[in-house]
Amino acid sequence: MARRVAIGLIVLSLCACQVLQGLGGARRTPRATIGLPTALPSATPRPTRLPLEPTLTVQPDIDTPQVRGLRPEYAADLLLTRDWTRYSLDIRVALDPRMEQATIDGQARIRFTNPLATPLRDIELMLWPNDPQYRAEMRAGPALVDGTFVDPVPLLGDLALSLPLAKPLAPGATVDISLPFHIETSGPIGGEVPQRFGITEGILVAPTFYPLLPRLIDGAWQVEPAPPGGDTTNSETALYDLAIRAPGDLALAVSGIEVDRSENPDGTQTVHVVTGPMRDVAFALGPLETATVQVAQVELRAWYLPEHAESAQEMLEAAQVQYEALTDRVGPYPYPQLDLVDAPGAFGGIEYPGLVFIGTLGGTNVIEPTVHEVAHQWFYGLIGDDQLHEPWLDEGAATYAEVLYYEAAGRSGRATGMLSDLRAWLRSHPDPTLPIGLGVGEYADEREYALFVYVKGALFFDALRRELGDAAFTEFLHLYYQTFRYRVADGAAFQNLAQDTCGCDLTSLFDLWVWQGGQIPTLP
Numbered sequence: 001m002a003r004r005v006a007i008g009l010i011v012l013s014l015c016a017c018q019v020l021q022g023l024g025g026a027r028r029t030p031r032a033t034i035g036l037p038t039a040l041p042s043a044t045p046r047p048t049r050l051p052l053e054p055t056l057t058v059q060p061d062i063d064t065p066q067v068r069g070l071r072p073e074y075a076a077d078l079l080l081t082r083d084w085t086r087y088s089l090d091i092r093v094a095l096d097p098r099m100e101q102a103t104i105d106g107q108a109r110i111r112f113t114n115p116l117a118t119p120l121r122d123i124e125l126m127l128w129p130n131d132p133q134y135r136a137e138m139r140a141g142p143a144l145v146d147g148t149f150v151d152p153v154p155l156l157g158d159l160a161l162s163l164p165l166a167k168p169l170a171p172g173a174t175v176d177i178s179l180p181f182h183i184e185t186s187g188p189i190g191g192e193v194p195q196r197f198g199i200t201e202g203i204l205v206a207p208t209f210y211p212l213l214p215r216l217i218d219g220a221w222q223v224e225p226a227p228p229g230g231d232t233t234n235s236e237t238a239l240y241d242l243a244i245r246a247p248g249d250l251a252l253a254v255s256g257i258e259v260d261r262s263e264n265p266d267g268t269q270t271v272h273v274v275t276g277p278m279r280d281v282a283f284a285l286g287p288l289e290t291a292t293v294q295v296a297q298v299e300l301r302a303w304y305l306p307e308h309a310e311s312a313q314e315m316l317e318a319a320q321v322q323y324e325a326l327t328d329r330v331g332p333y334p335y336p337q338l339d340l341v342d343a344p345g346a347f348g349g350i351e352y353p354g355l356v357f358i359g360t361l362g363g364t365n366v367i368e369p370t371v372h373e374v375a376h377q378w379f380y381g382l383i384g385d386d387q388l389h390e391p392w393l394d395e396g397a398a399t400y401a402e403v404l405y406y407e408a409a410g411r412s413g414r415a416t417g418m419l420s421d422l423r424a425w426l427r428s429h430p431d432p433t434l435p436i437g438l439g440v441g442e443y444a445d446e447r448e449y450a451l452f453v454y455v456k457g458a459l460f461f462d463a464l465r466r467e468l469g470d471a472a473f474t475e476f477l478h479l480y481y482q483t484f485r486y487r488v489a490d491g492a493a494f495q496n497l498a499q500d501t502c503g504c505d506l507t508s509l510f511d512l513w514v515w516q517g518g519q520i521p522t523l524p
């Protein structure tokens with residue numbers, strides 16, 4: 001996630017959720033779209049309040065090849081493990097005619113293999129749209145687990161649920177879970193306290209819109225709330241097969257690759273999408289136009305409101321430079337497409353695998369959120385990290401990648417200036433000696449979290465680069481990518497790899513910046 005405003009202006013508190021507004025009112029004239037179905041919006045039915053019913057009819061052929069979600073030269077990545085979790089999600093999206101409320105009705109089928117050496121007694125699932133950062137309400141279940149009816153047990157209020165297993169799932173054994181889910185959402189998501197799920201300017205922004213398996217840490221499901229201000233999800237890489245039915249006059253941007261599309265008699269469209277190995281997916285639906293740039297075998301695709309066409313071009317150009325810079329610096333992006341979606345007010349931007357939301361189009365600050373979120377494709381998307389407990393690994397890296405962008409764009413003066421700005425911000429804090437390696441909730445507030453994890457985190461990457469030298473720093477990033485692509489890194493492993501690269505002891509550097517803190521040297 002990119003910070004929305006300058007550090008000194010970050011708003012600290014969450015506002016109370018506004019009451020959902022009623023349906024009805026005048027029909028909004030749809031905006032013109034390019035290259036999309038032109039049917040007028042159909043009347044969307046009021047979502048049912050009937051009990052949800054589990055079914056195993058979702059995607060019976062759950063072994064659908066995912067190969068189209070990868071560039072041909074990376075097709076073999078699918079063979080890295082036979083045990084990728086597979087999500088098959090069949091959803092129907094409806095918006096009210098004024099595009100102020102939306103519902104998502106879905107069936108999820110999840111095939112999960114126990115990776116532990118010990119049996120699992122339950123399966124737990126996160127319902128992230130119920131988190132306060134999401135302007136939504138979600139319910140899910142009951143479930144069928146290997147064909148047996150299971151009533152979920154709520155956890156953490158309604159943020160997660162547990163599916164108790166009739167008999168423990170043995171190490172290496174696979175379970176087939178099917179459950180329905182329902183989400184209601186509204187807007188706006190911008191304003192003083194942005195939210196990551198909801199409607200903005202007629203665009204439905206829908207990340208992590210399905211029950212998500214958390215990670216297993218030390219043999220237990222990582223089910224914990226996300227402190228305000230930081231990212232929320234932690235999940236392992238999986239394969240996704242999505243069928244999305246949505247109003248036919250709106251553009252649909254989705255993580256992954258569209259493999260099939262049909263228009264339905266009721267004016268809706270059904271889009272079938274598959275992904276390569278990704279740790280989450282998101283979609284956006286709205287009156288969006290598109291523009292693309294092809295970089296080698298990868299298509300960068302902008303989705304934007306017509307009034308933001310000029311900004312979208314600026315976004316695409318910056319994304320291309322950053323894409324090429326990080327391909328060289330870190331490693332290849334293995335998917336055929338990256339979507340950059342206009343989402344006014346969605347922080348500076350928010351990252352999801354294969355799709356980023358940019359909240360600043362039409363304003364003066366388009367480049368930095370864009371290149372920050374593009375960098376998250378490597379730092380969080382491909383190289384995972386614990387976003388709750390070691391967020392510096394992706395946020396420090398993505399912020400420093402803004403400096404790398406300016407260097408790659410031939411704007412070394414701006415790169416130097418940005419580092420000076422970051423140092424000045426850090427010096428503005430009464431105690432700049434705090435370490436960067438704390439969890440989101442361990443800093444005093446959102447401002448302090450942003451200052452140490454983003455700002456000081458970026459300065460740490462710069463300090464590491466100075467310590468290693470530029471060539472060894474790049475060599476380290478390559479090794480880091482090769483070691484942790486599709487996996488989840490941690491700070492200790494990061495340090496070990498850096499030390500392996502230089503053949504040196506970096507204990508004092510990491511203690512000073514990451515683990516213990518202290519007075520960092522004054523830099524030019």
Ligand SMILES: [Zn+2]
Pocket residue numbers: 001002003372376394395398
């Ligand atoms: Zn970020």
